[in-house]
Amino acid sequence: MRFLLTDEQAAFGRSLDAMLTAADTPSAVRAWAAGNAVPGNALWARLAEAGVFALAVPEAYAGVGPLPVELAVACVELGRHAVPGPVVETVAAAVLLARLAEHGEEGPAKRLLPALAAGAANATLTLQGCGPYALDADSATYLLTVRGDELRLSRGYGALQTSADPARRLYRPEPGGEVLASGPAVTAAAAYAADHAAFATAAQALGTGLALLDRTVAYVKQRTQFGTAIGGFQAVKHRLADTLIGLEFARPLLFGAALSMTSADIAAAKLTAGEAAYAAARTALQLHGAVGYTQELDLSLWLRKARPLRDAWGTPSQCRAKVLAAP
């Protein structure tokens, strides 16, 4: 047993962190929210170069995966930097197509996966029972839908449904479209893809929570009231200590899930990371005070994301049910 990242895995995370830190991600997030995907797509191109989108794609389709541990490492960093776009959905689409191929339906995988692995294309999707909205359908190359036992390539989508996090652009797919596959293999692959979506969302949530904690710790060290840094007050310290505890106990569940990829372990990770990130957002807002309650402070980019991530691809209640459904 060695339940630690390897040096290579840790270095991969650090290199993504450094790249995204240097890339002025907040302005790309704001542009994305305003409907300008150009800076966001430039970020995606760099992430593709770093190999992020190949991690969930098998080697047979030009990927390097599946590498769930590396995928978690990457998604934590993408969450830490609030990278916009259908990251989770592209991962889930890749897993869905790869799983279908394993069940003998190789056509869609051959057609779509190599471009997804290279980052030349991305995807969003809806899966039955996982909510009606396709994230960022306006900028995704492929819009996939699973209803019943049919996987379709959707032709279009309805009007923008504004999310509480404006960088999450939600659309309802139009009915119909080309049937890529059908039958029980689709249903099975969709369930597997939904677990991966929950897993990647858990990682993003953890990264979001870590960013909120870091920014808030920095703030309370420099904000003075009553002639002293507010970070010296015990009420402030204890709230931040609890935030760290929540996040640090979510981390091992995430990587434990990466090793087993069972529904129950993923649900435990999703539940814990989602709740910890949301608690971090509440703490960040409270400790920043009124300035934290503004759109203009970059903190808002993470604050508004924490709640949707907590609920996307598995609400806390759904996750708890899955934990106990395990044999």
Next chain:
Amino acid sequence: MDLRHTPEEDAFRAEARAWLAAHVPAEPLPSLETEEGFAAHRAWEARLHADRWSVVSWPREYGGRGVDIFMWLLFEEEYFAAGAPGRVSQNGISLLAPTLFDHATEEQRARVLPAMASGEVIWAQAWSEPESGSDLASLTSRAVRTEGGWLLSGHKTWSSRAAFADRAFGIFRTGPEAAKSHHGLTYLMFDLRADGVTVRPIGRLDGKPAFAEVFLDDVFVPDEDVIGEPGQGWRIAMSTTGNERGLTLRSPGRFTAAADRLVQRWRTSADPSDTALRDRVADAVVGARAYQLFTYANASRCAAGTVLGAESSLNKVFWSDYDIALHETALDLLGADGELAGSEWAEGYVFALAGPIYAGTNEIQRDIIAERLLGLPKGRR
């Protein structure tokens, strides 16, 4: 990253499981916080020791098996899953022994450890004083130099197990009276039945004498019972409390076994439409798994040579809060019987309630986390 066990670990687990299945008493022993129960638990320690199961991680020469921290964790999982008795020797094994391994002489180890491993000598801790709880470094009990040793005087309190234990360990002021601080403290061991010692048991919340106050009136302690250099007691004691808060005091096996029992009870007796209760049962399962994996990660760091410091405060807050939540859920599952002092979960619940208080209160732990892990400024407590 790898959570798999080696064939040697699997074999060790199987051996432990078989031994426990053959030897764990069918009926629970009486509470170890009673005189009768203390004696029964001491006899159980001897039974464990006879087959080298009392201190598996210690070197063989002291009665252990010399296994690494991963095998220790496996043993603990099996131990609690088997429903084996609580460990009356725990203060000695998890607090004093690590200190002896790090700071004592060969002679001290050879003299103290084997009798600890067998349960022949059971140890109590003597840290707190009436006016020195969280602010432990303000303590005033003294050790004064005398021919061949030291004379202890003062008043220790909240000493777990001291009502029935044989010996105790703690820190005493040996430096100047004026310097009431971390300096001038000395770590030593003393006999609870020596001349000048008065032990007054204290009933905890359920009335059982789980701890005691200890009055010391010129109690002689020979030089051979001083651990480390005189004056270095604070540093030495802190290495002990790191163990207490961190890896060794609460093994994850305790919680994974309790969560399993909780789920079994829930599946067989709970109303499936009560989703509020279901959610809390799920949280118990998830919390136990989180703590187990967090511990595996820390054990992996230790195995790689890292010395854990303030991180142990994360553990302590987590398990102590978790333990209470788990027992509250269990009591709720029992319905009206949850109120009964003799219920299956009652003793565990009372024990859990103390968790956020002992081994450094959770308020102190949160200060440590904020100051040492997050780098926030020191402030007034």
